[in-house]
Amino acid sequence: xxxxxQAQTDAPKVLQPADNPDVxxxxxxxxVKYASEQPMLALEYRDKASGELALKEIPLTLADDSKALxxxxxxxxxxARFLAPYIVSVAQVVRLIQLAIDNRGKAPPAPPRGDVPxxxxxxxxxxxxx
Numbered sequence: 001x002x003x004x005x006q007a008q009t010d011a012p013k014v015l016q017p018a019d020n021p022d023v024x025x026x027x028x029x030x031x032v033k034y035a036s037e038q039p040m041l042a043l044e045y046r047d048k049a050s051g052e053l054a055l056k057e058i059p060l061t062l063a064d065d066s067k068a069l070x071x072x073x074x075x076x077x078x079x080a081r082f083l084a085p086y087i088v089s090v091a092q093v094v095r096l097i098q099l100a101i102d103n104r105g106k107a108p109p110a111p112p113r114g115d116v117p118x119x120x121x122x123x124x125x126x127x128x129x130x
Contacts, residue, residue, distance in 0.1 A: 023086065024048050030088050032096040033057070039100035041075075041093070043082050056082050060100050068098040 029044040041058040058079050060071060072094050076083050083093055 025081070025087065027087055028053070030092065030096070032100050034100045034103040039104065041096055041100075043088070045082075058082065060097065062101055062104055066101055068094045068101060071097045071101075 025045040025047055027043060027045045029042075031042050033040050033042055039060045039062065041060065043056045043058070044053065045056065046053055056079075058075060060075075062071065072083075072090065075093075082088075
């Protein structure tokens with residue numbers, strides 16, 4: 001019974017990007033921009049050497065019959081520094097690509113119109129905060 005409760009020390013330790021000496025970037029935020037003309041992945045990261053924040057936008061070329069795994073396979077070689085599995089998980093990249101595929105062709109939200117009043121007209125009743 002005591003052998004079952006002992007911690008396994010022979011299991012390899014998985015290093016996070018911040019602790020991995022072979023990785024030169026630390027990912028901070030990763031998402032998809034699908035409301036623009038061309039959908040893209042966006043990775044905000046910190047460069048370990050300089051400490052500077054940077055944004056890498058990776059355009060997605062999507063056809064009508066695109067599949068998320070196929071798009072990922074096409075991108076992972078050309079953007080290996082940013083899409084390596086030890087930087088961001090493959091599942092997360094594929095999920096974000098699928099979001100872009102699912103939202104392709106949908107109109108982005110309309111920008112606010114200029115004819116909306118910014119404040120109440122002078123003859124409006126007072127509000128509790130005024």
